[in-house]
Amino acid sequence: MATEIKAPNFPESVAEGTIATWHKKVGDSVERDELIVEIETDKVVLEVVAPDAGTVTEIKVEEGDTCDSEQVLGMLGAASEGGGEKPAEGSKSAEGSNKEDSKKEETGEKQDSAAAKSDGAKPAASGKQHDVKAPSFPESVQEGTVATWHKQVGEAVKRDEILADIETDKVVLEVVAPADGALSEIKVQEGEQVESEAVLALFAEGAGGDAGGGDAAASSDTASESKDAGGGSDEKVGDKILAPAARKLVAEHDLDASKIEGTGKGGRVLKEDVQKAVKDGSAKKEAKSTGGDVKAAAAPAPAVEGDRPEQRVPMSRLRQTIAKRLVQAQQTAAMLTTYNEVDMSAVMNLRSQYKETFQKAHDTKLGFMGFFVKACTEALKRFPDVNASIDGSDIVYHGYQDIGVAVSTPRGLVVPVLRDTDSMKLADVEKSIVDFGKRGRDGKLGIEDMQGGTFTITNGGIFGSLLSTPIINPPQTAILGMHKIQERPMAVDGKVEIRPMMYLAISYDHRMIDGKDAVQFLVTIKELLEDPARFLLDV
Template identity: 65%
Template sequence: MSTEIKAPVFPESVAEGTVATWHKKPGEACERDELIVDIETDKVVLEVVAPADGVIDEIVKDEGDTVESGEVIGKFKEGAAGTASADKSDAKSSGDEAKADAPKAEEGGKSSGGEAILSPAARKLAEENDVDPNAIKGTGKDGRVTKEDVQKHISSGGESAPAPAPSAAAPTAAPAADLAPGERPEKRVPMTRLRASIAKRLVNAQQDAAMLTTFNEVNMKPVMELRKQYKESFEKRHGVKLGFMSFFAKAATEALKRFPAVNASIDGNDMVYHGYQDIGVAVSTDRGLVVPVVRDVDGLGLADIEKKIIEYGTKARDGKLGIEEMTGGTFTITNGGIFGSLISTPILNPPQTAILGMHKIQERPMAVNGQVEILPMMYLALSYDHRMIDGKEAVQFLVAIKEMIEDPARILLDV
């Protein structure tokens, strides 16, 4: 029985998506609930799984195609036996014999029969341009030839070439030798929908807001000593390591309560003051920067915050974040220090009116009571929307965070 494979129903804020990756090809066996295709939107990557045991009967939307909510992207044949699974079982039963006869049969994106393994989009592009897939070296998973590989082959002036004889040794790849004299290698990759959305939002933030940044520096020695003293007991009790982000999240929460304008947002001509603190934590992924939101930070302990940050970080890198986990947020913290950044000017995350930038901890000579001491210092940056926040409030907000980090007891005592 053939059934339709449909794109997931997108949330109201998402208009359309793009077919990112087909994990199965037509005729390949699928098990129930096995991942078959990823749909990338401008916010998250949505997964589509097999509705039952069977095979992919037809792919309607290739990789890179735009799809709307609930649109048919392929067809699935329930209960059918997949030829790919049969091939795998045959290969498995032949075992060492196959390896002995063709020790490099799977290299360079070639199947055991000497044929290249292509993604659906790559196969379509190769057919349209009359390109022999066997002449292309695959860079995808298990040596699969991707659409990008075909595009690169075409742009480099590659011509169709017969597949090498099984007994012939594969020559060493030398891409530079294929270039014309004076030509330099380039790689053109389409911007993902998520990265395009990020770019648009960041540009809009700079155009729409009166953005300004104020800086300060904080002595990290007290927090570092506190972590060192309670590191083992904290991890033993809570099952999570004590990091710096939780201290800054709690300090920011206390400062937000004292300076409500920093925790507000602008909606048209209205200023919306939030009576809660939902703090977004910027996470860098291969697909781009995402900002999952830790809700009601005021009611969370340091361990709860650390657990949430780890959970969101893992989900973000695996592409598993839900849209509801990235919506809202009244304030954002970003930590460029993990990449070595010493100082930066973070860009606002609209409609929020402020964002805190943490940076690398670096030992510097500091004057303390007339004496020079070497202290672990961190630069802090607060970017804010001057339409909503006055300079005085922004500076006092950042000073409040500095004071709480340099004397963590202030967070508990609310002083």
């Protein structure tokens, strides 16, 4: 029975999309939830996966054509339809291979060919060359930067395996392999800029394992290890083999590569291994470093050596976008900041009392941010002007509360959004924030995670900030700044007591919000946090 392959349900603000890449062709076999096609909108790239296992029998919307929300893009038949699993190699070369096999069968050679293939020899593909292209960027994205090559020339890859990451000013895009094979040439190196659909590399079907073809007698593992040790762009430092992305991070953080434990094949040091070493500080160099070779191999921007060293590196696209938006906010908004302080005793006592029970009940820790999100949600309902946004000469009042939470990542500050916080429980808030932090560090946050938002909370206190002036996130009209909790002597009922106090700051757009409303909004948050018993803990 045929199954429809449909486009996803687009968000309200997205009218249509463009078919960017069909990862499967007619006759290709697919597993359930396997990626079939990518659709690009003006905001994000959407993935369409197989609704069931089977074979692609028809493609209704070709690459480059536009499609509407939930439009039928193609048809998926049973596994036996469209030629079974053989065509999964997916190209005209596969047809040629089938015909060749037929001829070999007639002359009694097919069995030998099959045996050679099962022994790990180079696949009997035609060696068809593909251009590996950058994705078609959304309209608002002019160009991108090749951030990381995950595969090197000659390294065997499977179809749809990630070859490279391209960093734009909004999101990181992945470039995947068009078929089983290997890269034969990399045309754009890490750090170089590319335009939409630019050719990044050349890809040969059926290649891999041994860059020059040669005898296929050695096993694929041995060939791959040999490649890691002496070929491509991997670099051996001491007894460690560093992947290119790992080398780059080692150089940036000036680490001792010999102290990093590699988890890749043959002990190869991967990007993730270096990130872990950076986080736990286990690979810092001694006074006398042997990491000069790593620096040279990574080839960072030219450095000025001597007693007063300098190094010039290009600003990342995300950092450029952050800078542009912050300057824009200060230039376009009539920004004003008001401050208050909150006694955190009640919240801290509540956390201490229910911390273990809460974690057992909800499998997540009870933090401070959940209390602030719920307090802000309640305050936003009481002061709709603070929850509004400015669109040109119009004011947009939102009948919901979508609160952005600023998250620090290795690439810069991003603001993923918690949707409909009024209906979220405290545990849901805490789980979502933990998830945002993890995906932010891994570079897995999508544009859809960061769009919208009616209000923002930023917490400089986790870095030790005692007081700051946060900058509004346009087109929002206000942002709350949290800070470090510090014990201070306070007058309580005529007596001096030591209390855990936090300064709060709210920056607001005076074009939209009057000072009276901003002050009362902040006082409401203060009162809610100093009496948190009204929040439902669900324990």
